[in-house]
Amino acid sequence: MSWTEERIDTLKKMWDSGMTATQIAEELGGVSRNAVIGKAHRLGLQSRPSPVKPNEAKAEAIAPAPKPAAQPAAAVAPAPRAAAEPAPRAATPAPASASADAPAEPREPSAPVLRSVGPGGFVRQNPGEQTPPISPAPPRRLVPAKPSDAIAGKTGLLDLNDRICKWPLGHPGEPDFHFCGDKVNPGFPYCVAHCGHAYQAQLPRRDRRPPPPLPFGGPRVR
DNA sequence: CCCTGATTCGC
């Protein structure tokens, strides 16, 4: 098997949507997961959280190690990405739950951080502030290998790109499994509406809603 | 053990 443009395209999109190398290899067929990983790196695709540490933590001297606040002061600064770094975007997965600010720390009105707040109450991250949340949990196995008729006109796996909502509709493996496909809320993998589902503000326990929406249709029994 | 992705290196 060779890396045709089509297969490379599939690899890119699956990698981008959070599929594991094993799953991508199964989907493509004829290649091992090692081949997929190797190709992904050669293509310069975004690194995924690796189990292996790069080994780099020797900056702590005898200084009384002040705990760095989670919120840097330079929140409004534009993308501080190093110019030498070839990676155009860093999508290192991070827990969607943001730190719940204690009520004892009121925001200074004199120094407002420019943020927009979505319909679900989620707080929009400014550039360079924090890494965006990960895509929905990838399915363990089956992914529609071939576009079926049921998916015609809908946003399939191969239609994913950086500008459309990756919110999954239906269950992976089912014929009509597809993605939302709306225009994304800039900076997020989802559209505004689905950001509202994905990022819910922490509500008081008294009136919390029981059904938390789960990406990819939630856990499934087979 | 299983899984994962990263890296190396002979081809």
Add this chain to the structure above:
DNA sequence: GCGAATCAGG
């Protein structure tokens, strides 16, 4: 460029 072998963390 390719990918098996190897490594290393979870």
